[in-house]
Amino acid sequence: MKSNLLIVHGGGPTAVINSSLYGVITQAKKSDKVDKIYGAIGGSEAILKENFLDLSTMNEDKLKLLLNTPGTAIGSSRYALVQEDYDSMVDIFKRNNIKFVLFNGGNGSMDTCGKVHAVCKDEEIYVVGIPKTIDNDLSIIDHAPGFGSAARYIAATTAEIGADVKSLPIHVCVIEAMGRNAGWITAASALARKNKNDAPHLIYLPERAFDEEEFLEDVKKLYEELGGVVVVVSEGLKNKAGESIVPPIFKTGRATYYGDVSAHLSNLIIQKLGIKARNEKPGLCGRTSIAHQSSVDREEAVLVGMEAVKAVVEGRTGVMIGINRVPGDEYKIETSLIPIEEVMLNERILPGEYINERGNNVTDEFVSWCKPLIGEELDEFISFKDEM
Amino acid sequence: MKSNLLIVHGGGPTAVINSSLYGVITQAKKSDKVDKIYGAIGGSEAILKENFLDLSTMNEDKLKLLLNTPGTAIGSSRYALVQEDYDSMVDIFKRNNIKFVLFNGGNGSMDTCGKVHAVCKDEEIYVVGIPKTIDNDLSIIDHAPGFGSAARYIAATTAEIGADVKSLPIHVCVIEAMGRNAGWITAASALARKNKNDAPHLIYLPERAFDEEEFLEDVKKLYEELGGVVVVVSEGLKNKAGESIVPPIFKTGRATYYGDVSAHLSNLIIQKLGIKARNEKPGLCGRTSIAHQSSVDREEAVLVGMEAVKAVVEGRTGVMIGINRVPGDEYKIETSLIPIEEVMLNERILPGEYINERGNNVTDEFVSWCKPLIGEELDEFISFKDEM
Numbered sequence: 001m002k003s004n005l006l007i008v009h010g011g012g013p014t015a016v017i018n019s020s021l022y023g024v025i026t027q028a029k030k031s032d033k034v035d036k037i038y039g040a041i042g043g044s045e046a047i048l049k050e051n052f053l054d055l056s057t058m059n060e061d062k063l064k065l066l067l068n069t070p071g072t073a074i075g076s077s078r079y080a081l082v083q084e085d086y087d088s089m090v091d092i093f094k095r096n097n098i099k100f101v102l103f104n105g106g107n108g109s110m111d112t113c114g115k116v117h118a119v120c121k122d123e124e125i126y127v128v129g130i131p132k133t134i135d136n137d138l139s140i141i142d143h144a145p146g147f148g149s150a151a152r153y154i155a156a157t158t159a160e161i162g163a164d165v166k167s168l169p170i171h172v173c174v175i176e177a178m179g180r181n182a183g184w185i186t187a188a189s190a191l192a193r194k195n196k197n198d199a200p201h202l203i204y205l206p207e208r209a210f211d212e213e214e215f216l217e218d219v220k221k222l223y224e225e226l227g228g229v230v231v232v233v234s235e236g237l238k239n240k241a242g243e244s245i246v247p248p249i250f251k252t253g254r255a256t257y258y259g260d261v262s263a264h265l266s267n268l269i270i271q272k273l274g275i276k277a278r279n280e281k282p283g284l285c286g287r288t289s290i291a292h293q294s295s296v297d298r299e300e301a302v303l304v305g306m307e308a309v310k311a312v313v314e315g316r317t318g319v320m321i322g323i324n325r326v327p328g329d330e331y332k333i334e335t336s337l338i339p340i341e342e343v344m345l346n347e348r349i350l351p352g353e354y355i356n357e358r359g360n361n362v363t364d365e366f367v368s369w370c371k372p373l374i375g376e377e378l379d380e381f382i383s384f385k386d387e388m
Numbered sequence: 389m390k391s392n393l394l395i396v397h398g399g400g401p402t403a404v405i406n407s408s409l410y411g412v413i414t415q416a417k418k419s420d421k422v423d424k425i426y427g428a429i430g431g432s433e434a435i436l437k438e439n440f441l442d443l444s445t446m447n448e449d450k451l452k453l454l455l456n457t458p459g460t461a462i463g464s465s466r467y468a469l470v471q472e473d474y475d476s477m478v479d480i481f482k483r484n485n486i487k488f489v490l491f492n493g494g495n496g497s498m499d500t501c502g503k504v505h506a507v508c509k510d511e512e513i514y515v516v517g518i519p520k521t522i523d524n525d526l527s528i529i530d531h532a533p534g535f536g537s538a539a540r541y542i543a544a545t546t547a548e549i550g551a552d553v554k555s556l557p558i559h560v561c562v563i564e565a566m567g568r569n570a571g572w573i574t575a576a577s578a579l580a581r582k583n584k585n586d587a588p589h590l591i592y593l594p595e596r597a598f599d600e601e602e603f604l605e606d607v608k609k610l611y612e613e614l615g616g617v618v619v620v621v622s623e624g625l626k627n628k629a630g631e632s633i634v635p636p637i638f639k640t641g642r643a644t645y646y647g648d649v650s651a652h653l654s655n656l657i658i659q660k661l662g663i664k665a666r667n668e669k670p671g672l673c674g675r676t677s678i679a680h681q682s683s684v685d686r687e688e689a690v691l692v693g694m695e696a697v698k699a700v701v702e703g704r705t706g707v708m709i710g711i712n713r714v715p716g717d718e719y720k721i722e723t724s725l726i727p728i729e730e731v732m733l734n735e736r737i738l739p740g741e742y743i744n745e746r747g748n749n750v751t752d753e754f755v756s757w758c759k760p761l762i763g764e765e766l767d768e769f770i771s772f773k774d775e776m
Contacts, residue, residue, distance in 0.1 A: 009555075012552075012556060013552050013555055013556065018770075039772055041772060041773055041776050042773070043556075051776065053772055053775055053776055055772065058772075062770055065768060065769065065770040066770060068767055068769075069551060069769040069770050069771075070548045070551045070552055070769065071548075071551035071552040071553075071554060071555035071556070071769070071771070072555040072556070073555070073770050073771050073772045073773075074555075074772050074773070075555050075556070075772075075773050076555055076556045077556070078556070078558060156679070157673055157676075157677075160458045160459075160673065160676035160677060160678065161672050161673065161676055163457060163458045163459035163676065164400075164401050164458055164459040164672055164675065164676045165459075165672075166459060167397075167401055167459035167460040167461070167462075167463050167464055168400060168401065168431075168459070168460070168463070168464045168465070168466070170465075170466060173672065249655065250655065250658075250659060252658060252659060252662065257655065257658065259647070259651060260648070260651055260667075260669075263647060263648055263651065267637065267638065267645065270638075270640060270645065271638060271640065274640065278671065278672075279648075279669070279671070280669060280670065280671035280672050280673060281648075281667070281668060281669045281670075281671070282668065282669075282670045282671075282673055283666065283667070283668035283669070283670075284549050284552055284553075284561065284666075284668050285545055285548065285549065285668060285670055285673070287552065288545075288548035288549055288551065288552045289545075289548060289679075290548065290767060291544070291677075291679035291680060292679065379456055379678060380453060381453065381456075381457040381458065381459070382406075382450055382453040382454060382457050382461050383457075383459070383461050384427055384429060384441055384443065384446075384461045384462050384463075385429055385430070385461070385462070385463050387441055388429050388439065388441055
């Protein structure tokens with residue numbers, strides 16, 4: 001007897017979360033155990049509302065658009081489920097003949113996934129997680145789908161801004177990268193470099209306490225040498241005391257609001273060094289850019305979607321699809337099944353060996369680790385200034 | 389007898405200024421009147437320093453990279469020439485056997501071009517301008533090379549962020565577009581729309597005095613209707629008194645510094661409406677993105693470079709290459725020669741008929757005018773949310 005499969009998206013989108021959805025749908029269509037392929041339209045909240053749409057009837061041309069659509073085609077939510085919500089789910093699943101449940105998301109969604117598994121484990125309802133996060137902060141796995149594209153975006157963007165600043169070297173340009181607690185994306189800007197003196201000239205990560213004096217010293221020195229300096233900073237830089245480096249600008253209710261780190265630092269450069277500076281904060285562009293999707297990331301996103309279906313229809317449950325790198329010179333991965341409790345809410349930050357001593361750059365080891373994830377080589381640019 | 393040609397870049401780069409350079413070099417190579425093709429390495433300042441590099445010896449593979457290189461491959465400068473500098477130029481040109489001088493730039497560079505022409509007009513030295521500006525604020529011509537790509541960038545980016553916000557509709561997202569005095573780029577974000585309720589939901593242009601109350605009213609209404617709202621604003625929004633809508637944050641010497649318009653407005657939404665908001669400021673990405681280069685823009689940029697060479701070797705001088713749209717249903721342009729004094733420092737802003745009455749959107753006429761300039765249709769996205 002066939003049963004229905006439900007796919008749920010959680011948290012913020014990535015450039016390839018819809019590619020995983022494509023993998024889920026195409027694999028589930030092939031399975032003789034799956035009847036309808038339900039998308040929860042609007043994240044985990046949609047489970048409670050039984051907002052289920054049958055995706056198995058969508059035609060192939062439409063489905064292919066998923067590979068190049070940013071956001072999440074079935075929506076998402078940041079609704080925080082409570083125990084009562086979890087308790088109601090078994091009935092909902094049974095009522096809808098749902099035996100296979102997939103959660104695609106990051107740390108928060110894997111926590112949800114684990115809790116749904118907990119209420120379903122004595123029933124014939126199987127729950128599997130699909131990894132996704134631009135921040136790359138899921139533990140255990142080598143990297144998460146979504147990160148490779150965010151990495152490619154920041155690298156390509158830094159290279160392009162680098163070419164601009166090099167050709168009109170009159171200022172310091174501070175680029176703000178996503179990733180509040182983990183510096184993986186900020187670090188990936190290093191992949192923009194092809195030649196000596198290429199941008200980024202300085203990289204500041206949230207894993208290291210930010211030292212304003214050292215920062216200004218570093219900027220000044222490079223400005224005197226190059227004229228144009230490109231700095232990439234994490235949106236979440238903190239000082240030694242663990243506080244945001246940007247003074248709070250206002251409070252509402254429980255929340256305190258800070259300005260943008262990049263704006264704060266470019267203002268600091270103008271005020272303290274008297275050097276022209278500007279800031280760029282591509283923000284959401286870093287997770288929505290389809291032009292900078294990494295082909296490797298997209299393929300792996302499709303793969304983990306397919307693997308999740310294969311696992312769940314075999315009755316595997318309480319696990320997340322893992323991505324492991326096969327040792328060797330050539331880049332190759334294999335997937336695995338990781339007990340969900342090992343990944344739930346464990347945040348993985350950039351390890352010390354990927355950061356240089358001064359805390360203003362990444363190491364070659366990081367670059368080697370990250371390079372295969374961004375896909376094809378970045379475009380080569382030409383500068384006749386180098387020929388003079 | 390052959391003479392040398394000099395090409396000078398002025399002001400900020402565009403995504404296609406190097407495409408014009410490609411047009412200049414390829415056309416000049418064909419001319420039996422041109423010997424060396426000199427690039428002024430570092431803008432008009434390089435003329436005074438005689439920093440000339442012979443580009444005619446570069447191989448074709450290298451030259452082709454110009455079509456996809458951001459920044460300017462021969463550099464640029466913001467150095468303000470004084471009369472003494474202009475007076476010294478005839479000798480410099482003669483000493484280097486330079487008879488043909490091309491300036492590629494916007495309003496400021498066309499002013500320079502006019503002044504260089506003034507000192508050269510009694511000599512056998514010919515001076516022609518090539519239009520370039522992302523801001524599209526050059527007068528007389530239909531549009532300037534560089535604008536089409538900046539327009540495609542903001543449209544594609546707004547569409548992508550729109551897909552993100554639609555799939556997780558929990559906030560207002562304020563995107564800041566380049567163009568301080570002229571709203572052409574900000575307006576072009578409207579080309580992101582394909583379906584009803586697509587982003588951008590609101591557009592605020594520097595041509596209209598910004599009214600905070602109306603803005604908050606518009607945002608609130610749309611947030612209640614859609615949940616996620618995307619607003620595109622010009623970096624140069626001003627109030628009725630003609631002052632920046634952002635309070636000044638600090639002063640250094642003569643200059644007053646303001647924060648980012650997008651950050652200011654998203655803070656306003658949080659504080660006054662209690663709605664979650666964030667801001668994105670892609671900034672320089674808007675003029676460096678090769679992935680979002682418009683094919684039409686690139687072709688036209690090559691064309692005006694070639695036309696400038698054709699004109700200057702025929703002894704035309706004191707003119708800029710114009711781009712005129714041929715009337716008719718199909719998009720077609722022709723080039724012309726425009727007396728340089730007609731374009732010098734005349735800034736063209738968005739005309740009234742391109743802005744809606746409320747001042748929070750553009751008209752269909754603007755969209756029709758702008759659409760051909762961004763090249764191919766933007767990618768189609770899929771949302772299953774629409775099927776529920």
